[in-house]
Amino acid sequence: MLRSYTKPTVALARASVSSRSIYTHPSFKLSDPSLLVSTGWVNGRPLEAQSGDTYNLTDPATNQTWHSMADLGVHETEQAIQAAHDAFPAFSAIPARTRGRMIMEMDRLFLQAKDDLAQIAVMECGKTLQEALGELGAASSVSWLMAGEAERNIGETIKGVEADNMRYFTIREPVGPAALLSPWNFPIFLPWRKLVSALAAGCTVVMKPSPETPVTTAAMALIAQRAGVPDGVVNVVTSSVKGTPKVGKVLCEDKRIKKMHFTGSTPVGKLLAHQCAGTLKKMTLELGGNGAFIVFEDADLDQAATLLVANKFRNAGQVCVSANRVYVHRSIHDQFAKIVEQKVRALRIGHGLDKGTTTGSLATQRGVERCVRLVEDAKRKGATVVTGGNRVGEGWHFEPTLLVGAGRDAIVHREEMFAPILSMYAFDSEDEVVRLANDTDMGLTNYVQTQNVSRAWRMFEALKSGQVAINTGNATSSEMPFGGIKASGMGKEGGYGYGIQDFCNVRTAALML
CATH class of the missing domain: 3.40.605.10 (Aldehyde Dehydrogenase; Chain A, domain 1)
Structure with a gap:
């Protein structure tokens, strides 16, 4: 039985690599090949x-x-x-x-x-x-x-x-x-x-x-x-x-x-x-997840928009805890959409190793093809493309996209997107948005933006997901337990x-x- 542990001073094995490297980006330079x-x-x-x-x-x-x-x-x-x-x-x-x-x-x-x-x-x-x-x-x-x-x-x-x-x-x-x-x-x-x-x-x-x-x-x-x-x-x-x-x-x-x-x-x-x-x-x-990002009328709108865009477009939207359905109180919906639009337009597509890139590519060809299908389906079901909506370049890039007005029968509302597509919907009351958010088989993560402490606690108890993030766009940290309920x-x-x-x-x- 090993009772003590001494830190090794030499590498014990090295794998063969160079013969299989075919193409790399000019900035791809490893200190340890x-x-x-x-x-x-x-x-x-x-x-x-x-x-x-x-x-x-x-x-x-x-x-x-x-x-x-x-x-x-x-x-x-x-x-x-x-x-x-x-x-x-x-x-x-x-x-x-x-x-x-x-x-x-x-x-x-x-x-x-x-x-x-x-x-x-x-x-x-x-x-x-x-x-x-x-x-x-x-x-x-x-x-x-x-x-x-x-x-x-x-x-x-x-x-x-x-x-x-x-x-x-x-x-x-x-x-x-x-x-x-x-x-x-x-x-x-x-x-x-x-x-x-x-x-x-x-x-x-x-x-x-x-x-x-x-x-x-x-x-x-x-x-x-x-x-x-x-x-x-x-x-x-x-x-x-x-x-x-x-x-x-x-x-x-x-x-x-x-x-x-x-x-x-x-x-x-x-x-x-x-x-x-x-x-x-x-x-x-x-x-999988189909999380809701809920913005109430008393939220700090600029902060909420910043958190939303960072959450939604991280890793080109390919995140299980990404905001999939964005519900905004009707009284602030149009105002909030304009703030979000400005922030989405500021994102820069490019190779992940290029300086200045804020949004990389989709990981797979099937991912970018799905983006095209999602946008076309949403447009057929009432959505307006505020910005984005197109494939870009020879790789698997897709423009950061903002949709408003899609029907609730659209794929972007019913299914996890895993895409750089943000789809926004209006709601009128707390009870309504709770019903909408919970109307899914998934139960991974939901987000709530509000300055009302009592409402924040009510939403935490009412939203049926493994995590509920309140006034933040991040629901994970090493010290907290992470995991979904229901089909998540x-x-x-x-x-x-x-x-x-x-x-x-x-x-x-x-x-x-």
Whole structure:
């Protein structure tokens, strides 16, 4: 058993990268080229596909191939599962403080590589460099939280309430090897939050990044090894869009995997839940949203508009907690729309690595094609395009768009957009807007802008979502538990005592005195 931890002084492995780099933006310059990984990672070593298959990564801003990645399949996934299974007994026995020190050493190396990781994320998913750096800072905050949570993951002693001679004791134990499935919209923050939470609990992991954003996750495995995390604890399976369903099915159905932790769409979450049912895996699902951003007549309008535009157009609108339906009190609707229009027009589209870019590209071609369909559908159903509404350039860019007057049967009102499209609607009363906001299967995050404290509290209790943000456009932070209700998921990430608990089993002992 490992009782002490000494920080490593040398890198233990470096992945081959240069032969697979095809095109990069002129500003793409890495201090540590070994972070541009081109393989999966299993049992402490880079892993190529047994078939030799690879797949290309496309820069969303230019629609050009910039890198290629090993396309791993079922065979390699089973290798990763076995590695995590074999490493679990020893890793779970490591003292909590030692695991906490490992996490902090990972975080030190993570921050040391922040500029490189941020540039890679921009090339993978099209966001701006500033957004990628912000994502990395948020991820580091979770490192600090979970390093401490490893030590705070304690049980309870309970005295019998009916039998005075009874005592009950609980302990929390790591659930076992965990599958961590992450999407492409936050390729740094989401996999890192899952990873450090699992390690804090004592779980080994098989990480499955989105096909579009595998490099950042594979680089995390390299960082973990350099930080002294034992071989087999952190494994990464990279696969193409075509191969991902087979890989996911194996992770769901293999009984050696005891925990499934997924962030992504609600339909895929339901599919994974169905596939996990045969082995009754413990699951955390962070799924889609259809959040309302509600502006009452007493709100600070300029502040509300600033918060709204920052929230809606972050990552080109591809955020699960993005404001999807904007409800504005009728008495201020037109005035507020003009303020928002000015702020939307000030946004600048461009490559995420270019200075001055405030809005990057969509991450996928299907994303920009969906934008076109959303605007056309909204126009057919009564919407006026105040600004934007068009595809831009050769990459996957779409203008920041403001719509007003769309019917409530429009797709932009009924479904999660995941697009740089802001659609605004008028309402007349508090009761009406509560009904409108809650009229969805989703329940992730809602936003309220008001100076009335009593109304703010009423809205918090009335809006049926996992998070309600009042007079702010941000409903997430490492120290608060995050997660949806209804069709937006189950379980919590982050927060004191919450995020780590989802990677644990609670066992109870009963003692008669």
